[in-house]
Amino acid sequence: MAHGIAVLVEHLEGQVTDVTYELLGLARRIADTDGAEVVACLLGHGVRHVAERLPADRVVLVEDHALHYLAPEATARTFAALLRGERPWLALVPNTAIGMDVAAWVAAALDWSLVAYCQAFDRRDGRWVATAQLFGGKVLADVPLGSDPVVVSALAGAFAADAVEPGPPGTIETQEPPAELATLRTCSVRLERPEVADIDITRAEKIVAVGRGIESKDNLELAEQLAEALGAVLAASRPLVDAGWLPRSRQVGKSGLKVKPKLYLALGISGAPEHLEGMKDAELIVAVNKDPKAPIFTVADYGVVADLFDVAEALLERLEG
Amino acid sequence: MTIVVVLEQVPDVVEELSLAPLGTDLARDAVSYVLNEYDDHALEEALLLAEGSGDDVVAVGIDTTGELDQVLYTALAKGAKRAIKLAGDFEGTWVGTRAAARLLVPIIRELSPRLVLTGVQAPDDLDGQLAPTLAALLDWPHASVVIGTELADGAVRARKELWGGLTMHLELALPAVLGIQAARQTPRYVPVGRVRQVMREATIETREVEMVADGSPRVERLRLPEETAQAEFLSGSPADIADRLIELLRARGLL
Numbered sequence: 074m075a076h077g078i079a080v081l082v083e084h085l086e087g088q089v090t091d092v093t094y095e096l097l098g099l100a101r102r103i104a105d106t107d108g109a110e111v112v113a114c115l116l117g118h119g120v121r122h123v124a125e126r127l128p129a130d131r132v133v134l135v136e137d138h139a140l141h142y143l144a145p146e147a148t149a150r151t152f153a154a155l156l157r158g159e160r161p162w163l164a165l166v167p168n169t170a171i172g173m174d175v176a177a178w179v180a181a182a183l184d185w186s187l188v189a190y191c192q193a194f195d196r197r198d199g200r201w202v203a204t205a206q207l208f209g210g211k212v213l214a215d216v217p218l219g220s221d222p223v224v225v226s227a228l229a230g231a232f233a234a235d236a237v238e239p240g241p242p243g244t245i246e247t248q249e250p251p252a253e254l255a256t257l258r259t260c261s262v263r264l265e266r267p268e269v270a271d272i273d274i275t276r277a278e279k280i281v282a283v284g285r286g287i288e289s290k291d292n293l294e295l296a297e298q299l300a301e302a303l304g305a306v307l308a309a310s311r312p313l314v315d316a317g318w319l320p321r322s323r324q325v326g327k328s329g330l331k332v333k334p335k336l337y338l339a340l341g342i343s344g345a346p347e348h349l350e351g352m353k354d355a356e357l358i359v360a361v362n363k364d365p366k367a368p369i370f371t372v373a374d375y376g377v378v379a380d381l382f383d384v385a386e387a388l389l390e391r392l393e394g
Numbered sequence: 395m396t397i398v399v400v401l402e403q404v405p406d407v408v409e410e411l412s413l414a415p416l417g418t419d420l421a422r423d424a425v426s427y428v429l430n431e432y433d434d435h436a437l438e439e440a441l442l443l444a445e446g447s448g449d450d451v452v453a454v455g456i457d458t459t460g461e462l463d464q465v466l467y468t469a470l471a472k473g474a475k476r477a478i479k480l481a482g483d484f485e486g487t488w489v490g491t492r493a494a495a496r497l498l499v500p501i502i503r504e505l506s507p508r509l510v511l512t513g514v515q516a517p518d519d520l521d522g523q524l525a526p527t528l529a530a531l532l533d534w535p536h537a538s539v540v541i542g543t544e545l546a547d548g549a550v551r552a553r554k555e556l557w558g559g560l561t562m563h564l565e566l567a568l569p570a571v572l573g574i575q576a577a578r579q580t581p582r583y584v585p586v587g588r589v590r591q592v593m594r595e596a597t598i599e600t601r602e603v604e605m606v607a608d609g610s611p612r613v614e615r616l617r618l619p620e621e622t623a624q625a626e627f628l629s630g631s632p633a634d635i636a637d638r639l640i641e642l643l644r645a646r647g648l649l
């Protein structure tokens with residue numbers, strides 16, 4: 074498949090992740106233009122049933138106990154071996170906690186170039202151009218792709234999820250795992266589930282979300298009051314959770330939770346791609362940030378360039394007064 | 395034994411960024427550099443590990459900004475035993491991840507550490523993550539998005555964060571490479587006076603290196619995403635803005 078497109082299928086506990094379908098849709102769009110074959114690469118353990126729902130021309134299935142949770146070393150080595158055999162033009166990998174450990178490893182091992190943080194993929198002047206995000210989403214880079222093989226790791230939520238329907242592939246082909254899996258230096262892998270949270274922000278209709286602009290833990294009280302006055306729940310960007318100011322269950326974004334409330338009021342959040350991933354589908358997004366160039370304004374419906382404390386206090390006064 | 399931590403300065407993204415006339419780089423003169431925040435976490439995690447194990451932490455960086463000394467002295471002040479700077483003619487060059495990895499491999503081999511920690515990612519490169527890239531070149535096991543580590547007999551236990559609070563626990567045989575997302579505790583603070591003292595007493599080891607071919611993709615054009623900004627901006631006094639917002643929410647039945 075000289076022009077083939079390989080997609081790394083991300084799944085966990087039998088569930089294929091949304092970003093996988095987004096990438097299969099993107100692959101289909103490219104393949105339809107180029108007349109290429111879409112190959113879904115399904116690595117795992119006991120996942121044959123998953124193959125039946127993958128809309129691709131062909132699924133290559135590699136099963137081994139070491140691939141159970143798609144742990145970094147086993148997955149990277151197996152995917153690289155698979156690509157060596159298949160020789161596609163393009164390998165699409167989700168830019169997720171799982172894919173990040175695979176894309177760069179595979180690209181370095183095969184000496185292919187890599188475009189990471191890809192958020193758009195377009196045909197311009199007869200060639201494909203991948204657009205990647207840099208500097209926390211403040212800059213976009215257009216990268217033309219030539220005919221050399223390339224790994225592209227794409228952001229979750231960037232490509233249409235409904236471009237393909239889950240459905241059976243053309244063919245399913247089983248391959249033996251590479252011999253290297255017998256000598257892995259990753260000795261044990263297990264999953265730990267999150268603790269049950271006091272509040273489920275994924276079910277909230279209204280969310281007030283605060284970011285590093287809130288400056289200190291003490292200032293959270295103002296945000297808490299505002300949330301209460303609006304009938305909303307309080308959520309946060311990652312740094313606040315890392316600092317221990319709010320529990321992990323309140324974190325919105327890539328490594329946090331994906332939310333889709335009717336109202337998302339973002340206070341002092343810059344809108345890094347990892348944050349946007351978790352909230353850009355909210356029905357109404359209002360962002361307050363003193364930086365007019367903050368990327369949060371690329372997804373907001375309404376923007377306020379101001380000090381969040383002034384706006385929050387004025388809102389509270391109106392709502393409580 | 396040695397734990398290497400790789401440190402990098404990146405443009406402060408909270409500030410305004412503008413593009414250089416050619417459109418393929420930032421206007422570097424206008425950029426202020428800060429330590430990549432995840433590197434601060436990587437350093438913290440390295441120091442915490444070393445406090446328990448007696449390892450020496452060695453801070454290593456590629457001086458792409460000409461200002462790396464500050465970062466390395468701070469690392470020494472925080473407890474790193476050695477600081478090594480890879481210096482070269484990087485002016486006007488973008489040192490991508492693959493190139494950085496190729497520059498770092500020789501010094502890592504020389505130091506032969508049992509663990510290399512990097513920040514999980516930096517915002518200034520296109521070609522993915524350094525930790526897995528180094529792992530591929532060194533042929534060591536790896537994990538990124540790590541939020542806690544522990545040294546065990548000949549191995550390191552790492553907690554890798556997936557999403558929604560789901561965590562993968564891994565045990566990797568040493569030597570290994572980890573990309574740190576967050577240290578077990580907030581990175582320590584070191585008073586400026588202590589850094590100044592270290593600047594007088596300690597030295598940074600400098601190694602001259604030549605830029606390597608990097609195999610990075612070619613950037614045709616950088617652009618600012620404001621072309622796609624869609625927000626309608628509300629202006630006026632805070633009171634005016636509050637009135638408008640409440641009106642908007644009422645109109646949508648959200649209040």
Ligand SMILES: Cc1cc2nc3c(=O)[nH]c(=O)nc-3n(C[C@H](O)[C@H](O)[C@H](O)COP(=O)(O)OP(=O)(O)OC[C@H]3O[C@@H](n4cnc5c(N)ncnc54)[C@H](O)[C@@H]3O)c2cc1C
Pocket residue numbers: 170283284285286287309310311312324325326327328329330340341342343344345346347348351361362363364367379380381382408514515539575
């Ligand atoms: C693998 C990975 C996963 C990640 N997962 C997540 C995730 O799940 N969720 C997440 O949020 N992040 C995540 N991140 C981190 C993400 O990249 C950003 O670092 C983070 O979202 C930044 O948070 P912030 O916007 O609060 O802070 P900053 O980027 O520091 O932004 C603060 C903003 O506040 C504004 N501000 C400051 N003071 C005021 C004021 N007084 N009034 C108004 N505005 C003010 C500033 O202009 C700035 O825009 C992840 C990163 C990685 C590498």
Ligand SMILES: Nc1ncnc2c1ncn2[C@@H]1O[C@H](COP(=O)(O)O)[C@@H](O)[C@H]1O
Pocket residue numbers: 400401402430432433455456458489490491494511512513514515516517518519522523524525
């Ligand atoms: N040019 C570089 N110089 C020094 N360290 C780097 C460089 N590029 C990446 N790193 C290190 O790798 C980490 C992750 O960057 P990356 O994975 O390349 O996005 C950074 O936080 C640094 O620890």
